[in-house]
Amino acid sequence: MTQTVTETIARAESSTRVRRAPRSWSDIAFGVWGVLVMLFLFAPIIVIVIYSFNTGRLLVSWDGFGFDAFLTILEKPAIQNAVRVSLITAFISAIIATSLGTLAGIAMARYPGKWVWWFLGLLLLVSVTPEIVDAVALLPFFVWLGQDVGLTMFNDGIVRLSVGSSLFATAVVSYIVRARLVGMDANLEEASSDLYANPVTTFRRITLALAMPAVLAGFLLAFTLSLDNTIVAAFVQVSGTTPWPVYVLSAVRSGLRPEIAAVSTIMLLLTLVALALVALVLKRAGDSATQIARTMTGG
Amino acid sequence: MRKRSAGGYLAVPAWAWLAVFFIAPVAMVVWFSFGYKPGIFGTHANDILSFDRYFEALSPTFFATFQNTLIVGITGTILCFLIGAPVAYWMAFKVRPSRRGILIALVLVPFWTNFLVRTIGWQVILSPEGWMSGLLQAVGVIDGPLELLYTRTAVIIGVVYNYLPLMILPLFVAFDRVGPTLREASKDLGAGKISTFFRVTLPLSQPGVIAGVLLVFIPLMGDYITATVLGGAKGNMIGQLVASQFQTAQNWALGSAMAVLLMIVITLTIAVAALIIWLVALPFRSANRLVLDPVSNDSSDAAAPAREEVSV
Numbered sequence: 001m002t003q004t005v006t007e008t009i010a011r012a013e014s015s016t017r018v019r020r021a022p023r024s025w026s027d028i029a030f031g032v033w034g035v036l037v038m039l040f041l042f043a044p045i046i047v048i049v050i051y052s053f054n055t056g057r058l059l060v061s062w063d064g065f066g067f068d069a070f071l072t073i074l075e076k077p078a079i080q081n082a083v084r085v086s087l088i089t090a091f092i093s094a095i096i097a098t099s100l101g102t103l104a105g106i107a108m109a110r111y112p113g114k115w116v117w118w119f120l121g122l123l124l125l126v127s128v129t130p131e132i133v134d135a136v137a138l139l140p141f142f143v144w145l146g147q148d149v150g151l152t153m154f155n156d157g158i159v160r161l162s163v164g165s166s167l168f169a170t171a172v173v174s175y176i177v178r179a180r181l182v183g184m185d186a187n188l189e190e191a192s193s194d195l196y197a198n199p200v201t202t203f204r205r206i207t208l209a210l211a212m213p214a215v216l217a218g219f220l221l222a223f224t225l226s227l228d229n230t231i232v233a234a235f236v237q238v239s240g241t242t243p244w245p246v247y248v249l250s251a252v253r254s255g256l257r258p259e260i261a262a263v264s265t266i267m268l269l270l271t272l273v274a275l276a277l278v279a280l281v282l283k284r285a286g287d288s289a290t291q292i293a294r295t296m297t298g299g
Numbered sequence: 300m301r302k303r304s305a306g307g308y309l310a311v312p313a314w315a316w317l318a319v320f321f322i323a324p325v326a327m328v329v330w331f332s333f334g335y336k337p338g339i340f341g342t343h344a345n346d347i348l349s350f351d352r353y354f355e356a357l358s359p360t361f362f363a364t365f366q367n368t369l370i371v372g373i374t375g376t377i378l379c380f381l382i383g384a385p386v387a388y389w390m391a392f393k394v395r396p397s398r399r400g401i402l403i404a405l406v407l408v409p410f411w412t413n414f415l416v417r418t419i420g421w422q423v424i425l426s427p428e429g430w431m432s433g434l435l436q437a438v439g440v441i442d443g444p445l446e447l448l449y450t451r452t453a454v455i456i457g458v459v460y461n462y463l464p465l466m467i468l469p470l471f472v473a474f475d476r477v478g479p480t481l482r483e484a485s486k487d488l489g490a491g492k493i494s495t496f497f498r499v500t501l502p503l504s505q506p507g508v509i510a511g512v513l514l515v516f517i518p519l520m521g522d523y524i525t526a527t528v529l530g531g532a533k534g535n536m537i538g539q540l541v542a543s544q545f546q547t548a549q550n551w552a553l554g555s556a557m558a559v560l561l562m563i564v565i566t567l568t569i570a571v572a573a574l575i576i577w578l579v580a581l582p583f584r585s586a587n588r589l590v591l592d593p594v595s596n597d598s599s600d601a602a603a604p605a606r607e608e609v610s611v
Contacts, residue, residue: 026492030389037386038402041409041463044420051423059419060426096316104313111306119310126321128513130521130565132538133558136545137324140331140343167321170313228413231523235545245415252528256419264416271411279404 045268052261059256069258079263082247089161089233089243090226096162097169097222102215104170105177106207110186123171131168135235138164142236157241164236165226172225173218180214181207213285217278224274227267332555343551352556361557365564367535371451372520372568375458379466379515380508382459387470388500391477403471410464418528421457422448425529449531457525465514473507474500513569520565537561 052070056063073079108116138160146154153159188210192202208215230245237246244267248260332352334345357365390402409417424431425448432445447453477500485495501508523538530536537557544554 027393030385030393033385034389034394034402037382037463038405040460041406044417044424044460045409045412047423048416048420060423061428062430100313100316104310107307107309111309113307115307115310119314122314122317122322126317128517129321129325130518130538130561132521132523132541133325133328133562134321136541136554136558137328138320139545140551141320141324141327144327163320167317170316174313224411228411228415230413230415235542245413248413248415248419249524249527252415252419252422256422260416260419264413264419267416268412271413272408275404275407275411 048261049265049268052258052265054258054261056258059258059261069262072257072259073262076259078242079244079247079259082242082244083263083267085158085161085241086227086244089158089165090223090229092158092162093164093166093169093226094219094223096166097173097226098215098219100166101170101173101218101222102177102208102211104174105214106181106203106211108174108178109181110189110207123174126167126171131231134164134167135232138232139235155238157238160236160238161229161233161241161243162226164232165229166222169222169225173215173222176218176221177211177214181211184210213281216281220274220278220281224271227271328555328558331551332559334552336550336552342549343555352552353560355553356556356560361540364535364537364540365560367451368520368537369564369568371454371458371536372516375455375462375519376512376516378455378459379463380512383463383466383511384470387467387474388496390467390471391474392479392482403468406464406467410468414461415524415528417461418457418525421453421460422528425453425456448529451530451535453529454526454535457529458519458522461522461525462515462519465518466511469507469510469514470504471507473504473510476507477503516569517565520568521561537564 051059051062053065053067054062055066055068104119108119142154142160142163145151188206189202192206193199197205228245229243230249233243234246234249237243242250244263248264251257251260330345331343333348333350334343335347335349335351336342337344355361390399394402423429425445426432427444427446427448429445432441435441435445436443447456481499481503482495485499490498521538522536523542526536526539530539538561541554541557541561544550544557548554
């Protein structure tokens with residue numbers, strides 16, 4: 001019995017050896033480690049998706065399989081409202097970040113000078129400042145703007161949330177657009193102006209068109225980032241416009257229920273669609289897998 | 300020339316936006332940190348300026364939290380590197396190029412999933428009444444329910460998990476850039492796998508290593524969510540301390556001083572780490588240095604002995 005098993009293994013091994021070059025033990029170890037880490041990365045996400053079908057009262061204790069949690073969403077206006085607030089503010093802040101970031105990215109790539117280093121320094125500062133510092137800084141600032149200066153629009157929850165999550169997203173869009181345009185030289189723009197196109201036309205039909213894949217990718221990334229924005233949102237939110245992550249954060253303190261997992265599963269699907277779109281846009285534009293990875297990490 | 304100066308103005312809206320909503324608020328926090336909390340109902344006052352809030356923030360009660368944050372930050376970053384580097388290496392050199400895209404996608408999906416939701420996933424896994432606890436008890440690894448949630452270990456698991464993609468991706472990009480040519484040259488010249496890695500691949504991918512470490516360490520030090528969800532109500536990270544000063548204690552002056560200190564601690568740690576690495580690498584660098592003699596002046600002299608040697 002044991003002998004036959006050993007023989008089978010030996011035969012299988014030799015046949016593998018015939019098919020391709022022998023793999024060393026280190027290659028196998030790397031492969032095993034890689035797969036294990038991938039499982040580690042997906043463990044909590046899989047758990048959340050599974051537990052969204054939990055029929056129990058509390059999220060952590062499994063009761064039975066069912067779609068109760070998804071049906072509960074329909075009965076709870078607070079959850080629907082939170083998701084709506086999140087989607088609205090993410091959309092507004094993605095628009096702000098994309099327009100500011102695109103212009104800044106084009107300026108950095110096409111009109112270089114000493115100012116670019118200062119600007120990159122500022123963007124770096126924005127992206128490395130811990131979110132909690134941003135959050136505690138924006139809270140008193142909005143209160144000051146809204147009450148002492150008298151700009152009442154900053155008392156509005158939607159405005160505060162949109163502004164708060166647009167900052168990091170602006171930096172990310174600027175990096176992406178700059179990275180794309182720096183890689184292409186300005187021949188087409190020069191040709192366009194040689195052919196008597198005025199600067200505005202050149203900008204619209206050449207520069208912007210060249211940057212378009214990065215702009216679209218940047219928009220979707222900014223949207224996802226703003227949708228996830230938790231820390232800044234938790235500080236600047238006004239009661240009545242609680243965004244979804246802050247709703248979840250307060251649920252962590254008061255007790256997690258399966259509805260949280262159900263909404264998260266739906267949001268996960270949305271994020272996956274957005275990511276797939278980004279990858280598709282970049283792939284169409286001719287980026288390699290490595291370039292896509294760089295773009296998506298904001299570098 | 301006219302076009303050049305005009306184009307730079309395209310960045311003005313972004314400048315202005317970030318100046319108003321990033322620089323001004325942070326400057327305001329720095330200003331608050333020199334003030335004090337007037338009475339029970341006030342949040343801050345700045346008529347008397349002092350460094351007292353900084354001393355208060357460094358008093359023993361809060362200092363323990365700073366210490367703990369630093370321990371979690373450094374342990375977490377090192378673990379992320381040790382776990383992430385082999386994965387990035389595997390993706391860059393061992394996997395068939397056609398499969399790379401899908402692997403990058405697999406690393407990106409958790410990265411773009413809601414941070415809070417992922418962390419809650421860990422709460423479900425680690426909780427004493429969760430399936431992991433049941434499984435480990437059934438197998439017989441532990442006797443009672445799993446007592447990991449709301450400990451420092453749980454926080455470290457959480458932060459390593461949350462920031463791992465930020466380590467893997469820059470490392471992968473850096474390893475990928477090294478390319479096979481120089482590694483093959485090193486192998487042809489008789490270097491083994493390990494010395495090829497340490498003397499060719501790793502030095503060439505240094506920018507990626509630095510980027511990965513910074514991308515993990517900086518947000519990790521300011522972490523607030525992981526510590527709140529997995530570290531329990533009392534919590535042990537500076538981020539939570541700052542948040543509680545603003546949200547519950549309403550002492551904006553002290554909270555601001557803590558936020559400023561957090562940034563100082565992060566900067567100092569990075570500076571010290573850079574210095575240590577530079578000093579440690581110094582002997583290796585001088586041993587590995589390759590001195591190329593200038594050959595422009597007397598190339599004939601330099602060439603002559605070589606020819607003799609060959610003839611011998």
